Amino acid sequence: MKIRLAGYIPESVVDGPGIRFVLFAQGCDHHCPGCHNPQTHARDGGELVDLGEIFDRIKKAKLIRGVTFSGGEPFLQAAPLVQLARQxxxxxxxxxxxxxxRxxxxxxxxxTDKAVRDLLAASDLLVDGPYMEAKRDLGLAFRGSANQRLIDVPRSLIAGQAVEWTEVDTGDKLFA
Ligand code: SF4
Structure with missing residues (x-):
């Protein structure tokens, strides 16, 4: 299976806790005013890449604590990303x-979309919501604007509502 990517970074420290391999999914319909990655919006842009090739690159990144799916809008390509998430x-x-x-x-x-459901369930942390220029805040961890939340996905799915991640939760292996 292939996925359309805008790009990837083998080691990033700004897209989630610790050093992370970051995939930038191509395609986004949100068109947030002030978006810093407009080149990721076109659904037919970027490059089609084989999932196996990406997974091989992730396996070679020995220093990473985890992987981040960014974009673009990752949930537009939930089906291939779920496969990768499982690996x-x-x-x-x-x-x-x-x-x-959100x-x-x-x-x-x-x-109504199993791939969306499965990709959400495969995630430990969701950084949610559109970028809002009026709420831009460069001091926020992993986010660009104050409306965006860090959601603890496993706890939120159990609770049936959004549970925001806080520093107190560092017992989780993702954040240790
Ligand atoms: S969701 Fe992200 S990539 Fe899409 S327009 Fe908004 S800021 Fe840009």
């Missing part, structure tokens, strides 16, 4: 997923 988790790596959708919207979309 990543089998390596014992955590997963951070970014989305321009957690509640993804829950609703997941009601």
């Amino acid at each position: 990543i988790r089998a390596l014992g790596l955590g997963l951070v997923t970014y989305s321009g959708y 957690f509640e919207e993804l829950l609703a979309l997941g009601g």
